[in-house]
Amino acid sequence: MSHATPDTATPGAISPGTTNRVHLDNGGRAPWHxxxxxxxxxxxxxxxxxxxxxxxxxxxxxxxxxxxxxxxxxxxxxxxxxxxxxxxxxxxxxxxxxxxxxxxxxxxxxxxxxxxxxxxxxxxxxxxxxxxxxxxxxxxxxxxxxxxxxxxxxxxxxxxxxxxxxxxxxxxxxxxxxxxxxxxxxxxxxxxxxxxxxxxxxxxxxxxxxxxxxxxxxxxxxxxxxxxxxxxxxxxxxxxxxxxxxxxxxxxxxxxxxxxxxxxADRVAQEARRRELVEHVRAQVSRIPDVEVVGDPDGRLPHVATFSFLYVDGEALVTELDRNGFAVGSGSACTASTLEPSHVLAAMGVLTHGNVRIALDRGTTADEVDRFCAVLPGAVARVREMLAVGGL
Amino acid sequence: MSHATPDTATPGAISPGTTNRVHLDNGGRAPWHxxxxxxxxxxxxxxxxxxxxxxxxxxxxxxxxxxxxxxxxxxxxxxxxxxxxxxxxxxxxxxxxxxxxxxxxxxxxxxxxxxxxxxxxxxxxxxxxxxxxxxxxxxxxxxxxxxxxxxxxxxxxxxxxxxxxxxxxxxxxxxxxxxxxxxxxxxxxxxxxxxxxxxxxxxxxxxxxxxxxxxxxxxxxxxxxxxxxxxxxxxxxxxxxxxxxxxxxxxxxxxxxxxxxxxxADRVAQEARRRELVEHVRAQVSRIPDVEVVGDPDGRLPHVATFSFLYVDGEALVTELDRNGFAVGSGSACTASTLEPSHVLAAMGVLTHGNVRIALDRGTTADEVDRFCAVLPGAVARVREMLAVGGL
The missing domain is CATH 3.40.640.10 (Type I PLP-dependent aspartate aminotransferase-like (Major domain))
Known part of the structure; x- marks a missing residue:
């Protein structure tokens, strides 16, 4: 049975490499407070x-x-x-x-x-x-x-x-x-x-x-x-x-x-702080070529930002960002495993592929958001290049 | 909102009096290992x-x-x-x-x-x-x-x-x-x-x-x-x-x-240990007047013992034992809150009222079982007396 033993003695063996990870996929399943x-x-x-x-x-x-x-x-x-x-x-x-x-x-x-x-x-x-x-x-x-x-x-x-x-x-x-x-x-x-x-x-x-x-x-x-x-x-x-x-x-x-x-207890402060970060991300991402920044710019949740990129496969972009240390969501939150086109994006009439969603946790820092904004354009470009040369 | 605050700072305020309690109601909901x-x-x-x-x-x-x-x-x-x-x-x-x-x-x-x-x-x-x-x-x-x-x-x-x-x-x-x-x-x-x-x-x-x-x-x-x-x-x-x-x-x-x-990992040892304790309880309880020791004496779970007492109300007996520091179950495990007559006992054709069930945890000791056996006859007698004088 040893091969099937959940390893409780050495947690480190199960969770390597969490250092410096930036987790921006906190919608629906956030770390415990x-x-x-x-x-x-x-x-x-x-x-x-x-x-x-x-x-x-x-x-x-x-x-x-x-x-x-x-x-x-x-x-x-x-x-x-x-x-x-x-x-x-x-x-x-x-x-x-x-x-x-x-x-x-x-x-x-x-x-x-x-x-x-x-x-x-x-x-x-x-x-x-x-x-x-x-x-x-x-x-x-x-x-x-x-x-x-x-x-x-x-x-x-x-x-x-x-x-x-x-x-x-x-x-x-x-x-x-x-x-x-x-x-x-x-x-x-x-x-x-x-x-x-x-x-x-x-x-x-x-x-x-x-x-x-x-x-x-x-x-x-x-x-x-x-x-x-x-x-x-x-x-x-x-x-x-x-x-x-x-x-x-x-x-x-x-x-x-x-x-x-x-x-x-600190919702109002967290709301203002995260809203500012999200607005920053939305502005930064809108400069990437061939992107649609999705959702209402004003009447919106303070911690969620969503983008759809032309000429990009959503799964490939999630994987490329993951390789670079960033966890993000894609497509529909409810069918993330299958990456079927999101019924939400389809109903809005926006691009359903090449989609990335981030949801900021209370612990997400401005520095992490800046690093994400710095890495994203390159990740998009690399995935587009792979797609262009038939590498996918 | 303070009146509605789950008190995390002072756990002791929520769980007083656990000292010396004997919990014998471990069927379906046992303390965590x-x-x-x-x-x-x-x-x-x-x-x-x-x-x-x-x-x-x-x-x-x-x-x-x-x-x-x-x-x-x-x-x-x-x-x-x-x-x-x-x-x-x-x-x-x-x-x-x-x-x-x-x-x-x-x-x-x-x-x-x-x-x-x-x-x-x-x-x-x-x-x-x-x-x-x-x-x-x-x-x-x-x-x-x-x-x-x-x-x-x-x-x-x-x-x-x-x-x-x-x-x-x-x-x-x-x-x-x-x-x-x-x-x-x-x-x-x-x-x-x-x-x-x-x-x-x-x-x-x-x-x-x-x-x-x-x-x-x-x-x-x-x-x-x-x-x-x-x-x-x-x-x-x-x-x-x-x-x-x-x-x-x-x-x-x-x-x-x-x-x-x-x-x-220690199921076999625990099975033998608890089976012995349960057989002891069943033997001891069978000496109390007007009791039916319920269930198969041989082909049975090692940790569960059930008794039905004539001239006793199950809820009153649970409460009397609780007052004496012992937690036990009664009636049907599935409808314990309502104390409706158990459909299990009814189907067996045994006494459906005055019922007590104990289920021993892995941590239950022989001393705790002995104390239960020592207290139970008096508790049954007191409940019978209350019932007889119309105190219930």
């Missing part, structure tokens, strides 16, 4: 028991879980009992779409989404009802008028609109859409998986999904907030714990909440 | 990235995940590519039942289960097909002949039989049922969630679910092994990662694998 690691350790020691049990250890785990729920609720502008932990962001979106639309089957089966929602949400909508997609403009911003008109047509079970697009950074008009949805009596699901912890989140939602792994908390746990006024229907085989069948990991939920409190 | 904590820390540092990404950080996370898969496969007698990580044991059972039965819809819709399977499995079977339940005897052992006869009737999509019952400890005849299932061409799903890490697990299965939280690994991750020969059908909205939509937490999977290797 140090306080989250500390909180997790504490909760593993104190909150490992099943919080549904009656004994002292179970009650202590339940208290940790309640504290986590209250902390997240305070940030989201929700009541504690409206906040639920799930197995992850994908699970949150699946369950929210399925449950909220099933509860309104009598009103209709249409599920209205923007064209640039996360794949998990679009897939859930496709399965749960009659999916109806509202287009976006070239900046990735949904046509609020078209969405609001669609909401007013009878037969809508649910509207889903992301707070901001994690791939290109564009912020969506959720307030306007929520107004129209409320007037029509249709619940609005807001995917805030790319924005919570980075910008202020509006309270104009009926259901809201947020992603701890995106804000420096752990993967393996998600957050779904459901206003008490929203009707939901059971989905899946379990009546108990409908949002997390079998229960949730208390240490993960606790670490997620502590990380959220920690990033909220 | 120390090596699992160490492995988790390492993997948070080295494997926090998305393992589907192309860059060095992503590839390193993917390697940790592959190592975890190989380590679990070696213990289960499976190939690495047959082992999948899921969001948890309930998710494993739901997905296995739904997927394996959907793939055989042409053969039939009957899903055969024992009457004492976990609620999550019974619920999944109820939703996925035409559930058919095979009875158990008074020891909780399924009637293998009846199950095999049912398998031979055309129309069976899937048979599900636990390796051992986590509530009463009885080991099931999975080998015999697998022989009949193979002959009939029906896949056998084995729920080994209460046995892996405690006893040797047979390789007579087509799908097998195991629970890291039960063997000293983390909650929030599950294991589902599916033999390559078994046909499965996609369930849920996602084509990618069908067993863990959105992907799994690499640190959780890694910690689960390290914990499994650690407990396997």
């Amino acid at each position: 140090p306080l989250a690691r500390q909180a997790f350790e504490q909760a593993v020691a104190d909150g490992w028991a099943d919080p549904r049990r009656l004994h002292a250890e179970g009650r202590r785990a339940a208290r940790l879980l309640d504290g986590a729920r209250e902390a997240v609720a305070a940030v989201l502008g929700a009541r504690a009992q409206e906040v639920h932990f799930t197995p992850g962001h994908t699970a949150s979106l699946h369950a929210a779409v399925a449950s909220a639309s099933a509860a309104r089957r009598r009103a209709g089966s249409a599920i209205l989404t923007s064209a640039v929602e996360r794949s998990a949400l679009l897939n859930a909508a496709r399965v749960a009802g009659r999916q109806s997609t509202v287009p976006v403009d070239r900046l990735g911003r949904v046509d609020a008028e078209a969405m609001n008109a669609a909401v007013r047509v009878p037969g809508a079970a649910l509207v889903a609109l992301q707070h901001a697009n994690g791939e290109v950074g564009t912020v969506q008009p959720v307030e306007a859409v929520h107004d129209a949805a409320r007037a029509a009596g249709v619940p609005l699901l807001v995917d805030a998986g790319a924005s919570v912890g980075h910008v202020a989140v509006p309270d104009t939602w009926d259901l809201l999904a947020a992603d701890p792994a995106d804000w420096g908390g752990p993967a393996g746990v998600g957050v779904l907030a459901v206003r008490q006024r929203v009707r939901t229907a059971p989905v899946g085989p379990e009546d108990e714990d409908p949002w997390a069948p079998g229960g949730v990991s208390v240490p993960l939920a606790f670490a997620a909440a502590v990380a959220l409190q920690a990033v909220e | 120390p090596l699992a904590r160490q492995a988790f820390e390492q993997a948070v540092a080295d494997g926090w990235a998305d393992p589907r990404r192309l860059h060095a950080e992503g590839r390193r996370a993917a390697r940790l995940l592959d190592g975890a898969r190989e380590a679990v496969a070696a213990v289960l007698g499976a190939r690495a590519q047959e082992v999948h990580f899921t969001p948890g044991h309930t998710a494993s059972l739901h997905a296995a039942v739904a997927s394996a039965s959907a793939a055989r819809r042409r053969a039939g819709s009957a899903i055969l289960t024992s009457a004492v399977e976990r609620s999550a499995l019974l619920n999944a079977a109820r939703v996925a097909g035409r559930q058919s339940t095979v009875p158990v005897d008074r020891l909780g052992r399924v009637d293998a002949e009846a199950m095999n006869a049912a398998v031979r009737v055309p129309g069976a999509a899937l048979v599900a039989l636990q390796h051992a019952n986590g509530e009463v400890g009885t080991v099931q005849p999975v080998e015999a049922v697998h022989d009949a299932a193979r002959a009939a061409g029906v896949p056998l799903l084995v729920d080994a969630g209460a046995s892996v890490g405690h006893v040797a697990v047979p390789d007579t299965w087509d799908l097998l679910a195991a629970d890291p939280a039960d063997w000293g690994g983390p909650a929030g991750v599950g294991v589902l092994a599916v033999r390559q020969r078994v046909r499965t059908a996609p369930v849920g909205p996602e084509d990618e990662d069908p067993w863990a939509p959105g992907g799994v937490s690499v640190p959780l999977a890694f910690a689960a694998a390290v914990a499994l290797q650690a407990v396997e």
Whole structure:
């Protein structure tokens, strides 16, 4: 079995060469916030028991879980009992779409989404009802008028609109859409998986999904907030714990909440700092020949920047940058392994190939960003050269 | 927000009074093995990235995940590519039942289960097909002949039989049922969630679910092994990662694998040691008046003991023992919060109320067991007295 042994004794053997690496692929999966690691350790020691049990250890785990729920609720502008932990962001979106639309089957089966929602949400909508997609403009911003008109047509079970697009950074008009949805009596699901912890989140939602792994908390746990006024229907085989069948990991939920409190504590400062860095990158990159700097220049996430290069293969550029010590994302965040053309970029009508996305972590420095800006033009040129000589 | 702050600075404020506590409720949720904590820390540092990404950080996370898969496969007698990580044991059972039965819809819709399977499995079977339940005897052992006869009737999509019952400890005849299932061409799903890490697990299965939280690994991750020969059908909205939509937490999977290797390393010694302690408890408890010592005296898990007391309320007894420093389970492990009568005990035809279950951890000492045996008779007497005087 020795060949299959995860090597715990010598961590160094598993993680060589991290020195001087610049990791700019922090969207959806960021390094843990140090306080989250500390909180997790504490909760593993104190909150490992099943919080549904009656004994002292179970009650202590339940208290940790309640504290986590209250902390997240305070940030989201929700009541504690409206906040639920799930197995992850994908699970949150699946369950929210399925449950909220099933509860309104009598009103209709249409599920209205923007064209640039996360794949998990679009897939859930496709399965749960009659999916109806509202287009976006070239900046990735949904046509609020078209969405609001669609909401007013009878037969809508649910509207889903992301707070901001994690791939290109564009912020969506959720307030306007929520107004129209409320007037029509249709619940609005807001995917805030790319924005919570980075910008202020509006309270104009009926259901809201947020992603701890995106804000420096752990993967393996998600957050779904459901206003008490929203009707939901059971989905899946379990009546108990409908949002997390079998229960949730208390240490993960606790670490997620502590990380959220920690990033909220200096969010405004971090937002300004990272916005400045991103604007610098966008300006620098726009000087590279044959590039499209993607997404809304103003109404955008402070930490995300996306570019599409003509005459460049996205995978080759990611690999070339990786060789030079820079980790970046490419294509669609949801299908990074396959590098299929991103449905987001396609819906925006921008170049879908030769795409690179960076998402700055709270720890990303100006120096790292400068080094990236210095290396990128050469990397693009080399990949173009390889492509030109048929080397790819 | 201060009132909602999870208190990371002073862990002691959250976990008072753990001194001298004896925790005997380790079935399904045991304290983490120390090596699992160490492995988790390492993997948070080295494997926090998305393992589907192309860059060095992503590839390193993917390697940790592959190592975890190989380590679990070696213990289960499976190939690495047959082992999948899921969001948890309930998710494993739901997905296995739904997927394996959907793939055989042409053969039939009957899903055969024992009457004492976990609620999550019974619920999944109820939703996925035409559930058919095979009875158990008074020891909780399924009637293998009846199950095999049912398998031979055309129309069976899937048979599900636990390796051992986590509530009463009885080991099931999975080998015999697998022989009949193979002959009939029906896949056998084995729920080994209460046995892996405690006893040797047979390789007579087509799908097998195991629970890291039960063997000293983390909650929030599950294991589902599916033999390559078994046909499965996609369930849920996602084509990618069908067993863990959105992907799994690499640190959780890694910690689960390290914990499994650690407990396997001294499993035989721990099995003998805990079996002796459990036999001692069962003998001692049988001397208390009006008690039924539940489950198979011979073919049983080494660490689980269950008793039902006449003239006792289960919740009151759990609370009385908790007051005396002992944490135990009661009723059905799956519905401990509601203390509904256990469907397992009901199916066995034994007393469903006044029930107490203990599950010994690897760290449980003979002294702790002795203290439990010394305290239990008095606790039972006090609860009976309260009940008699109408104090409850």
